[in-house]
Structure formats: C-alpha cells, structure tokens
Amino acid sequence: MRHNAVMLELAILGFLHDAPLHGYELRKRIAALTGHVKPVAESTLYPAIKRLEKAGLLARRTRPGVGAAPRHVLTLTAEGRAELRRRLAQPADIDITDENRWFTVLAFLRHLDDPSAQAEVLERRMAFLRQPSSFFYEGDRPLRAEEVEDPFRRGILTIARATSQAELSWLRRTLHTLRAAADD
Amino acid sequence: MRHNAVMLELAILGFLHDAPLHGYELRKRIAALTGHVKPVAESTLYPAIKRLEKAGLLARRTRPGVGAAPRHVLTLTAEGRAELRRRLAQPADIDITDENRWFTVLAFLRHLDDPSAQAEVLERRMAFLRQPSSFFYEGDRPLRAEEVEDPFRRGILTIARATSQAELSWLRRTLHTLRAAADD
DNA sequence: GAACAATACATCGGCTACGATGTATCGCGC
DNA sequence: GCGCGATACATCGTAGCCGATGTATTGTTC
Numbered sequence: 001m002r003h004n005a006v007m008l009e010l011a012i013l014g015f016l017h018d019a020p021l022h023g024y025e026l027r028k029r030i031a032a033l034t035g036h037v038k039p040v041a042e043s044t045l046y047p048a049i050k051r052l053e054k055a056g057l058l059a060r061r062t063r064p065g066v067g068a069a070p071r072h073v074l075t076l077t078a079e080g081r082a083e084l085r086r087r088l089a090q091p092a093d094i095d096i097t098d099e100n101r102w103f104t105v106l107a108f109l110r111h112l113d114d115p116s117a118q119a120e121v122l123e124r125r126m127a128f129l130r131q132p133s134s135f136f137y138e139g140d141r142p143l144r145a146e147e148v149e150d151p152f153r154r155g156i157l158t159i160a161r162a163t164s165q166a167e168l169s170w171l172r173r174t175l176h177t178l179r180a181a182a183d184d
Numbered sequence: 185m186r187h188n189a190v191m192l193e194l195a196i197l198g199f200l201h202d203a204p205l206h207g208y209e210l211r212k213r214i215a216a217l218t219g220h221v222k223p224v225a226e227s228t229l230y231p232a233i234k235r236l237e238k239a240g241l242l243a244r245r246t247r248p249g250v251g252a253a254p255r256h257v258l259t260l261t262a263e264g265r266a267e268l269r270r271r272l273a274q275p276a277d278i279d280i281t282d283e284n285r286w287f288t289v290l291a292f293l294r295h296l297d298d299p300s301a302q303a304e305v306l307e308r309r310m311a312f313l314r315q316p317s318s319f320f321y322e323g324d325r326p327l328r329a330e331e332v333e334d335p336f337r338r339g340i341l342t343i344a345r346a347t348s349q350a351e352l353s354w355l356r357r358t359l360h361t362l363r364a365a366a367d368d
Numbered sequence: 369g370a371a372c373a374a375t376a377c378a379t380c381g382g383c384t385a386c387g388a389t390g391t392a393t394c395g396c397g398c
Numbered sequence: 399g400c401g402c403g404a405t406a407c408a409t410c411g412t413a414g415c416c417g418a419t420g421t422a423t424t425g426t427t428c
Contacts, residue, residue, distance in 0.1 A: 001413050002385070024376050036317045037281050041416045046378065048414095067424040068375035097221050099283055103344075107319065109336040118336075133220045135291065151358055152293040152302075160287075166346030170339050179337070184196045186384050186415070191422035208406050225386045230408065232384095251394040 003094055006087075007101050008040060008048050013076065013084040014108030016058060022071035023049055033107060035088065037100060057083050088112040089121070092099040096124050122178070126171045129164050187278055190271075191285050192224060192232050197260065197268040198292030200242060206255035207233055216290060221284060233258065241267050272296040275303070280308050299365040306362070310355045313348050 008030070015021060015029050023046060030040050052058050057080035060072040076084070088105065089112055095101040102125060112118050134142030135156055145157035192214070199205060207230060214224050231360050236242050241264035245254040260268070272289065273296055279285040286309060298304050318326030319340055329341035 004385095005414060022376075027376095033319050037283070038278060042377080043379080043416050043418090044414080065376060065423075069377060069422055071376065094222060099221070103319070103340050106340050110334050135217050135287070137216050150294050151361070152290045155288050155354050156290050156359060159347065159355055160345045162350030163343065163347040166350075168344045170342055172341050174335055174339060188415095189384060206406075211406095226407085227388085227409080228384080249393075249406060253407060255406065285391055341396050 002102075004044075005048065005051075005090070005102075006092065007095070007104050008044065009052060010084070010087055010108065011104055012045075012048060012052060012074075013057065013080060013087070014104075014111060016074055016076045017084055017108070017111050020073050020075040022063070022073050024071070026074070033158040034100065034104065056080075059071060084108070085112055089117050091121065096128055113179045119175055119182065122171055122175055126168065126175070129168055129171075135160070161180070187276070187285075189232065189235075189328055190276065191279070191288050192228065193236060194268070194271055194292065195288055196229075196232060196236060196258075197241065197264060197271070198288075198295060200258055200260045201265060201268055201292070201295050204257050204259040205256050206247070208255070210258065218284065218288065234263070240264075268292070269296055273301050275305065275308075280305075280312055299362045303359055303362040303366065306355055306359055310352065310359070313355075319344070 011030050011033060012026060015026055021029070026049075027040070027045050028043065030045070033038070049058070053060060053074075056077060058074050058076055060074050063071045063073050065071050082183050088109055091101075095105050105121065109118055109121060112121070132142055134144070136143045136148060136153060138147075141158075145154050145161065148154045148157060195214050195217060196210060199210055199268065205213070209225065211224070211229050211231075214229070218224070233242070236243060237258075240261060242258050242260055244258050247255045247257050249255045272293055275285075275289050279289050293302055293305060296305070316326055317330070320327045320332060320337060322331075327341075329345065330339050332338045332341060
C-alpha cells in the first residue's frame with residue numbers, strides 16, 4: 001500500500017476511535033491536524049473511506065444532513081479498532097523518520113493504551129534522532145553546520161539540530177513518565 | 185504535476201547545476217539529502233530524469249562505466265538552469281509549508297543568485313511560521329501545548345514550537361544579512 | 369430572486385509512486 | 399569458478415493522488 005494512504009487511513013481510524021463522524025467533519029479535522037502543512041483533497045479522502053469500509057474497518061449509517069445532503073456517519077468496527085492499535089504499535093520506518101507522518105502517529109498514540117507499547121514506539125524515534133546523520137557529507141562523514149559555507153544549507157543543519165534537541169529532551173521526559181506508569 | 189515529482193525534479197536540477205552527474209551518483213546525493221527521512225526509489229528517479237530530458241531541461245552523454253554498465257552523464261541545459269531558477273524563485277505553497285520540501289528548496293536556494301529574490305522566498309516561510317496555527321483546535325481557536333491533556337499531542341505542540349522559534353531566529357538573522365547584501 | 373457560499377458526497381482520468389524484476393560488468397573472497 | 403555485492407540503468411503493473419467536475423440542499427447576501 002502507498003505511504004500517503006497509510007497515513008491518511010491512520011488519521012481516519014484515529015479520529016473515528018474518538019467519536020463517530022461523517023466524511024465532511026472528518027475532512028475538517030484532518031485539515032486542522034495536517035492541512036496547514038499538507039492539505040488533503042476531497043477526492044483523496046472519500047476513496048480512502050471506501051477502502052476502509054470495504055476492508056470492514058468501519059461502518060456507515062445514513063443520517064439527514066443539516067441543511068445539506070444526507071450525511072454518512074462513520075463508526076469504527078471492532079476490527080477497525082484492532083487495526084488502529086496494530087498500526088500504532090508497528091509503524092513503518094518512514095512513519096518514524098518523516099516528521100509529518102511521525103506527528104500523525106503521535107496524535108493518536110494515546111489509543112495504544114499500553115504504556116510500554118507506547119514507550120517502544122517513542123524509542124524507535126529516539127534511536128532515529130540519535131544516529132549521527134546530516135543532509136550533507138564529505139565522503140562518508142556527515143558535515144556539521146559550522147563546516148558548511150552556504151548560509152541556506154547551514155540553516156537546514158541549524159534548524160534540524162534545534163528540532164532534534166527539543167524533541168530528544170521531550171522524548172526523555174515522556175519515556176520516564178511512561179516507564180513509571182508501566183511499573184505500576 | 186504531482187508534488188513529490190516537483191521536489192524530486194528540483195533536487196535533480198539543483199545537483200546538476202553544481203556539476204554534471206550520472207544517474208547513480210545523483211541517486212546517492214539525493215539519498216544523502218532527503219533519504220534518511222524519506223528514501224527515493226530507483227524506479228522513481230530514472231523516470232524523473234527521462235521527464236526532464238524530454239522537456240529539454242537536461243542532456244545526457246554516454247561514458248563507459250567504472251567497472252560496470254555505461255554511465256549516462258547528465259548536464260543541465262540553458263533552459264534547465266532557467267527552469268531551476270524559476271522554480272526556486274516561485275515555489276508552490278506546499279514547498280513553503282512542508283518541512284521536507286522546504287529543506288529541499290533551501291538546499292539549492294543559493295543558485296538563485298539575487299539576494300532580494302532569496303529574501304522573498306525566506307519571507308514567505310517567515311509569514312507561514314508566524315501565523316497562529318495549531319494542530320488542535322477548540323472551535324476556531326488554536327490550542328496551546330499547556331491546554332492539551334494528552335501527553336503525545338502536547339509533545340507535537342512543544343516540538344513544533346521549538347522548531348518554529350529556532351527557525352524564525354535563523355530567518356531573521358539571514359534576512360538581515362541578505363538585505364545588507366542587496367543594498368550594495 | 370439570483371447569485372453565492374457552505375454543507376455533503378461522488379466519479380473520472382491522467383499522471384505518478386514504487387516494489388519487483390531484469391540486464392550487464394567488475395572485483396573480491398572462498 | 400562461483401556466489402555476492404557494488405555499479406549502472408531500465409521496464410512493468412498495481413494502486414494511489416488529486417484537479418476538475420457534477421449533484422443536491424439550505425442559508426445568506428446583493
């Protein structure tokens with residue numbers, strides 16, 4: 001399955017786990033979550049809903065629309081909830097490394113109600129952030145911001161480092177809390 | 185044209201502006217630049233090269249491979265260089281808002297040799313980062329990290345804020361330098 | 369009362385992504 | 399001398415992306 005599809009489907013499953021919603025409302029929530037960075041087209045959302053319905057992960061009931069066309073209220077099935085947890089517990093590598101996808105995982109990680117399973121996912125992100133990697137190399141050696149002439153490329157490295165540090169410190173704090181919760 | 189394609193093509197044009205390269209070497213450079221976040225498949229790169237060649241943006245010469253198949257050394261044409269500058273000067277909105285794409289733009293922005301044109305692009309990013317937006321809303325009001333219960337969603341907001349601040353401070357510094365350069 | 373925006377869903381078609389697979393050469397280790 | 403990995407490029411097919419467009423209703427603005 002395509003990677004974008006995976007993330008969109010995760011968002012659909014995640015939002016529906018909270019409450020049954022119709023497509024149009026789902027669209028607005030997804031737009032709020034990821035739309036300011038990368039908008040989702042209607043013609044991408046509705047086919048995705050159909051796929052999930054066909055796979056038995058969600059069910060639809062028709063309700064009269066509020067001053068408009070009838071709504072298709074969508075509800076997660078038991079398989080849908082199980083699938084959501086499976087996807088949250090075992091995200092693909094790209095869902096860990098790509099910030100957009102990672103944020104989507106984080107947005108719904110609370111649905112994975114086992115603290116140690118949540119911690120495992122955070123640890124994968126931590127391992128990724130810790131490995132010494134750059135955007136620019138001299139042979140095999142990753143270059144640091146100070147070694148790059150070009151101010152724009154230097155900016156990339158400066159910003160990436162700041163993000164990395166902020167996130168690592170958040171990860172350490174949160175993992176500490178999760179481990180304490182797991183010990184209860 | 186598709187958005188991913190746009191970014192891949194920008195990277196190809198950008199790397200070739202520095203020096204003629206063959207496809208395999210191009211692939212390694214792109215992998216270094218964006219691969220740790222989002223790998224590019226060979227079967228995506230080669231068709232992209234073909235598209236650009238067909239559009240007259242690059243030319244290929246065949247050279248014997250070093251212990252392997254013959255290399256197709258790729259060179260930017262005059263139109264290719266013009267097109268690169270056009271794309272750098274007028275990136276689509278999504279190239280400004282999506283961090284992955286934004287970093288790709290930054291990686292080659294130096295090829296836009298007019299400081300005030302470079303500053304214009306940075307200003308678009310600054311305007312985006314400044315607008316009050318969140319990932320979560322109460323009605324229309326964006327929620328701040330402190331107002332969110334869920335520790336993972338809180339994490340998203342905390343990290344996004346740290347990134348935003350680091351980047352804004354870099355943008356301000358760099359814009360200052362660019363404006364000084366433009367005044368000369 | 370006519371246009372227009374918002375609500376609400378849907379399809380079509382062209383293009384793109386990318387895993388799988390194929391082709392070919394060279395060097396290295398066993 | 400045989401497999402394996404690196405170099406180097408290419409195609410095919412499935413499936414997803416998304417702009418354009420369509421349909422229908424209600425409320426609001428000129």
